Amino acid sequence: MRSAAVTDFSQYAQLRAQARSDDPAALRATAKQFEALLLQQMLKSMRAASLGDDVLGGEQTQFYQEMFDQQIAQHLAAGRGLGIADLMIRQMQNGDVSRQTSDVRRDPVSTLAPLPRASESSVSPSSQALANAASVDAAPLASHGSRLTPHEFVRSILPYAEKAAAELGIPARVLVAQAALETGWGQQMMRRADGRPAFNYFGIKADTRWQGEKVQTMTREFENGEMRRRSAEFRAYDSRAAAFDDYVRFLKSNPRYAQALRHGGDAARFTSGLQKAGYATDPAYARKIQHIADGQTMKAALQAARPVRLIQT
Structure with missing residues (x-):
């Protein structure tokens, strides 16, 4: 040349x-x-x-x-x-992927457990859409051996995010954005010792209340304004559906998040409520979720995912 x-x-x-x-x-x-x-x-x-x-x-x-x-x-x-x-x-x-993921944590960073943030609609997905998704629910995120694109990541979790968002009364894109933040758009998913995915999309730790499987991994937490790396145990799930169901239960059963759940359908109020309740140590946690939820990458991924599901139904 x-x-x-x-x-x-x-x-x-x-x-x-x-x-x-x-x-x-x-x-x-x-x-x-x-x-x-x-x-x-x-x-x-x-x-x-x-x-x-x-x-x-x-x-x-x-x-x-x-x-x-x-x-x-x-x-x-x-x-x-x-x-x-x-x-x-x-x-x-890739559009604004680099800008979006500049705020994405490469490791789970929450102090306690994660919360959801939803999408443009809090309407419950059809039973047929969930049935279609269930056929690949427990499949690895990147079974073809390559990294997920944001579109593929959103498509893999959207039915479960919509179901959980409907139960919480928030837009589904917020939950997808939180999952994207916690997992780096699915590229930094926690895995078991044998390499199988743990399906922990919200960084929920395995405290004394958790009786299920666990996975040990490194996490980043803020202490006195400084980020520190620590090893911690997190919850592990058998499927995507189980992960999103547990997320809803975690929020609803924990009194500290009661105020966050009184959001009145306001996504920003929900995420800020999570942060105030101590869901994550990152002082910019709520802002980062909103940034991803409202970004062009999310909008394009949702538009690409929903037509496919409409054709299937």
Whole structure:
């Protein structure tokens, strides 16, 4: 792949034209230009860190040196580069996934147990939709051996989130968002010692009240404003349905969350109530859930998941 000369300004006009026509090639070209700018800044910083000025140099030498650096940066970016352009392309093709997941915990972080946050509707899903979902309820999240996309993650838990959300009286997307926050959109699910998924979507710990299976894993908790890693035991479930059912029971049976459940259908009031009750040590827990619930990644995933279920029914 040959690089254009930095003095050829027609390349930028062509790039603007491609962008206006939604040409897919414009995405790669823009990413390459961005990487070239970064490389140019790196070269400039390296020269600025030199021990002293060239005694034979001057303004004219500096001018041509800068042009040379710009051309070298363009040439390097036109090839394999540093991989920055490829990373940008993957991120932009996934919409705002990177922005959304920047707030996602890679490990369960709650002090006690997780709570739900729902979606656009608190209407209970049809029995047929749940029956369809039950056929894959206990299946691994990524049986094909690859990582889940946000769309696949939402599709795998949406029927159970809608059922639980209907019982709690909140939008289903909130519960999906909380599960996404706790599990990194399903990519950081807790697993048993033999590798089977624990289906713990809400970071609920296995305290003395829990008589079921447990899984030991590392978690992150805030203490005195600082995040610390600790090992803790969490509840393990046989299926997605069991996980969401237990989440509802956990909230309703625990008096400390009574105020959170008096949300009046207000999702923000529900999540802030969970945080105030000590559901998680993260001081931004409620805000992070709302951020994911209202994000474009969630909206696109819900739109992609629901038509499939409508066809099945």
